[in-house]
Amino acid sequence: LGGLGFVLTAWLTCSLADGYPGRRWLVTVLTTLWGLRLCAYLSFRNWGKGEDPRYGKWREASGDGFWIVSLFKVFWLQALVLWVISLVIQIPQMSPQPAQLTAWDGLGAAVWLIGFVFESVADWQLHRFKADPGNKGQVMDRGLWRYSRHPNYFGECLIWWGMFFIAIGVPGGWWTLISPAIITLVLLKM
Numbered sequence: 001l002g003g004l005g006f007v008l009t010a011w012l013t014c015s016l017a018d019g020y021p022g023r024r025w026l027v028t029v030l031t032t033l034w035g036l037r038l039c040a041y042l043s044f045r046n047w048g049k050g051e052d053p054r055y056g057k058w059r060e061a062s063g064d065g066f067w068i069v070s071l072f073k074v075f076w077l078q079a080l081v082l083w084v085i086s087l088v089i090q091i092p093q094m095s096p097q098p099a100q101l102t103a104w105d106g107l108g109a110a111v112w113l114i115g116f117v118f119e120s121v122a123d124w125q126l127h128r129f130k131a132d133p134g135n136k137g138q139v140m141d142r143g144l145w146r147y148s149r150h151p152n153y154f155g156e157c158l159i160w161w162g163m164f165f166i167a168i169g170v171p172g173g174w175w176t177l178i179s180p181a182i183i184t185l186v187l188l189k190m
Contacts, residue, residue, distance in 0.1 A: 002082065003035035003042075009086045010035075010093075017094040019170075022101050024093040027166060030112050031089050034159055037116075041123050081182070088163045088179035095170035104169025108162045115158025118144065122152035153187040160184070 010031035014024045055074070062069040125143040129135050144151035160180035167173035 001039065002078065003038035005035075005079075005082045006086055006089065007032050007035035009082070010089050013090045013093045017090075019093045019095045020097070020099050020101075023095075023105060023166065023170070026101070026105060026109065027089050027092050027163070030109065030163070034112075034116060037120060045127065085160070085179045085182055088160065088167050088176040091173055091176050092163075092167045092170050095173070097171055098169065102169045105166050108165030108167075108169070110162070111165055112159050112162030115155040115160075115162055117155070118158060119152050119155030122150075122155060126152070150187070157184050157187060 010028045014028040017024060055070075058069060058073065059066045122144045125145060126140055129140045129142065129145075148154055157180065160183040164176055164180045167176040167179075
């Protein structure tokens with residue numbers, strides 16, 4: 001549901017902010033397309049597979065205190081990370097200046113689109129590869145996967161850097177650098 005959290009944040013910000021309407025709608029639509037696609041893909045991929053094994057291990061290790069562990073380690077931590085990362089979709093929506101779309105908006109939308117296509121195509125290619133029983137135990141090395149070990153992660157990074165380019169075009173938008181930096185570090189190191 002992480003992707004939907006960003007979609008909700010984008011729509012709430014769009015409805016409450018007084019920023020330039022063209023930029024508010026650009027950011028909201030891009031976030032919605034990304035979030036809905038990601039949610040649909042992950043739901044399809046994980047349907048019927050049960051709980052994430054990490055949560056099961058935490059539950060065992062925590063015993064009766066799992067509710068408090070999960071409150072901090074799962075829910076509040078994810079909410080904090082979502083809020084920090086979503087700054088890059090909130091700040092450009094709140095700024096009334098510039099009162100027109102700029103080259104930064106165009107560059108950001110273009111980078112976002114490249115990332116969206118990369119992530120979508122890579123996920124589709126990997127799904128098709130895994131669906132073929134003849135590929136069991138093999139490494140995906142076809143399509144975009146021929147050029148990168150994780151083209152879907154590359155696409156995800158580009159999506160957030162594209163949003164940053166949109167944000168950098170508004171006053172004070174440069175400090176939203178934290179958003180794509182966190183995404184990039186998490187995907188590269190975690």
